[in-house]
Amino acid sequence: xxxxxxxxxxxxxxxxxxxxxxxxxxxxxxxxxxxxxxxxxxxxxxxxxxxxxxxxxxxxxxxxxxxxxxxxxxxxxxxxxxxxxxxxxxxxxxxxxxxxxxxxxxxxxxxxxxxxxxxxxxxxxxxxxxxxxxxxxxxxxxxxxxxxxxxxxxxxxxxxxxxxxxxxxxxxxxxxxxxxxxxxxxxxxxxxxxx
Amino acid sequence: xxxxxxxxxxxxxxxxxxxxxxxxxxxxxxxxxxxxxxxxxxxxxxxxxxxxxxxxxxxxxxxxxxxxxxxxxxxxxxxxxxxxxxxxxxxxxxxxxxxxxxxxxxxxxxxxxxxxxxxxxxxxxxxxxxxxxxxxxxxxxxxxxxxxxxxxxxxxxxxxxxxxxxxxxxxxxxxxxxxxxxxxxxxxxxxxxxxxxxxxxxxxxxxxxxxxxxxxxxxxxxxxxxxxxxxxxxxxxxxxxxxxxxxxxxxxxxxxxxxxxxxxxxxxxxxxxxxxx
Numbered sequence: 039x040x041x042x043x044x045x046x047x048x049x050x051x052x053x054x055x056x057x058x059x060x061x062x063x064x065x066x067x068x069x070x071x072x073x074x075x076x077x078x079x080x081x082x083x084x085x086x087x088x089x090x091x092x093x094x095x096x097x098x099x100x101x102x103x104x105x106x107x108x109x110x111x112x113x114x115x116x117x118x119x120x121x122x123x124x125x126x127x128x129x130x131x132x133x134x135x136x137x138x139x140x141x142x143x144x145x146x147x148x149x150x151x152x153x154x155x156x157x158x159x160x161x162x163x164x165x166x167x168x169x170x171x172x173x174x175x176x177x178x179x180x181x182x183x184x185x186x187x188x189x190x191x192x193x194x195x196x197x198x199x200x201x202x203x204x205x206x207x208x209x210x211x212x213x214x215x216x217x218x219x220x221x222x223x224x225x226x227x228x229x230x231x232x233x
Numbered sequence: 234x235x236x237x238x239x240x241x242x243x244x245x246x247x248x249x250x251x252x253x254x255x256x257x258x259x260x261x262x263x264x265x266x267x268x269x270x271x272x273x274x275x276x277x278x279x280x281x282x283x284x285x286x287x288x289x290x291x292x293x294x295x296x297x298x299x300x301x302x303x304x305x306x307x308x309x310x311x312x313x314x315x316x317x318x319x320x321x322x323x324x325x326x327x328x329x330x331x332x333x334x335x336x337x338x339x340x341x342x343x344x345x346x347x348x349x350x351x352x353x354x355x356x357x358x359x360x361x362x363x364x365x366x367x368x369x370x371x372x373x374x375x376x377x378x379x380x381x382x383x384x385x386x387x388x389x390x391x392x393x394x395x396x397x398x399x400x401x402x403x404x405x406x407x408x409x410x411x412x413x414x415x416x417x418x419x420x421x422x423x424x425x426x427x428x429x430x431x432x433x434x435x436x437x438x439x440x441x442x443x444x445x446x447x448x449x450x451x452x453x454x455x456x457x458x459x460x461x462x463x464x465x466x467x468x469x470x471x472x473x474x475x476x477x478x479x480x481x482x483x484x485x486x487x488x489x490x491x492x493x494x495x496x497x498x499x500x501x502x503x504x505x506x507x508x509x510x
Contacts, residue, residue, distance in 0.1 A: 207367055
């Protein structure tokens with residue numbers, strides 16, 4: 039892939055194929071931890087961190103382990119294994135080596151072990167047949183897209199909280215779901231900026 | 234069929250990968266071990282492990298590290314009560330302070346009979362849902378118990394049960410005072426009172442008398458008779474609702490006698506005083 043193609047992949051994975059609002063992966067934290075901007079950003083940062091690392095590891099696993107052994111069908115199992123072990127390892131290492139970062143990522147790090155966005159990006163990389171560089175760019179773009187979407191959502195929800203014009207029965211989660219739908223429609227507008 | 238490729242290789246691969254990762258994590262947990270204050274483990278062992286969140290921390294682990302790292306008070310665990318507070322205090326080397334165990338109390342006597350329901354609610358069987366339906370609550374009194382039993386379902390200790398009269402009943406022997414019912418009641422009709430409290434106003438309504446009368450025959454009408462009769466002047470009128478200050482209450486039961494709505498609950502101690510008198 040040329041630099042131009044990589045750049046286009048980067049932009050399209052953030053906006054056009056936004057992992058939350060267009061691929062609908064990882065919707066659980068999108069609803070669950072988007073009520074405060076600060077926690078949403080913590081979650082987003084942890085996701086960027088884990089998705090990029092996990093994409094690297096799963097790419098290596100797939101191309102240097104599963105393909106030579108003709109065991110491609112084991113990808114789900116081995117990806118989950120790799121991601122779970124990786125996140126655990128990173129958590130242990132961070133706790134010791136960088137307590138500040140560990141504290142800021144906090145509880146979100148172990149939480150996203152089982153997040154489908156992480157596995158989803160790894161599987162997407164495999165299905166699209168991306169090389170290592172393209173995989174990493176796609177991972178970075180997708181996870182930044184996650185960070186962008188969840189931060190926007192949290193910002194909007196904080197404003198909604200302060201608005202007392204919302205009927206009782208729509209307060210909280212119902213309003214958040216409507217907001218998510220509208221945001222998703224808005225992100226559909228990006229379709230077409232890249233051929 | 235190539236048995237080697239169908240069975241042995243995949244099993245060996247997954248087994249080896251799992252083994253390597255397991256070993257790696259085991260090594261990492263030793264290499265990257267962070268020394269934790271050993272008091273956290275000791276306190277955690279002393280706590281009951283109910284993980285009810287009644288202390289305000291996320292579970293018993295959270296409270297244990299809260300005591301050590303954030304200087305949380307040692308007597309926050311309502312499940313364990315005074316014995317646990319003493320244990321934690323001795324681990325931390327501080328004074329336990331006094332802990333009066335608390336229990337849940339329902340500030341409502343609006344049974345189906347006393348306060349008829351104004352509509353036949355047929356939605357999700359949860360007070361928190363019923364509280365937000367457009368057009369108001371299923372019951373007539375906006376302060377009272379809705380009676381769908383959300384408190385019963387959130388109680389981890391089996392201390393609450395729905396009575397036949399449409400109100401939840403508190404089993405005082407099982408209630409640990411964690412406050413889960415208080416938090417989850419959309420009407421805030423539950424409150425925590427010290428177990429020593431014997432005279433309590435069982436109404437949550439801040440409406441004036443005639444309004445209360447129109448929706449409930451067992452509500453505090455704000456007549457102030459109890460406040461006037463109390464020999465210790467320990468009853469305050471807060472927005473047309475009598476509130477008894479438990480600290481100064483001498484449990485004479487006079488207020489309950491004069492209350493025209495019979496809305497003041499009296500317990501065993503008052504009965505004992507009356508017998509001896």
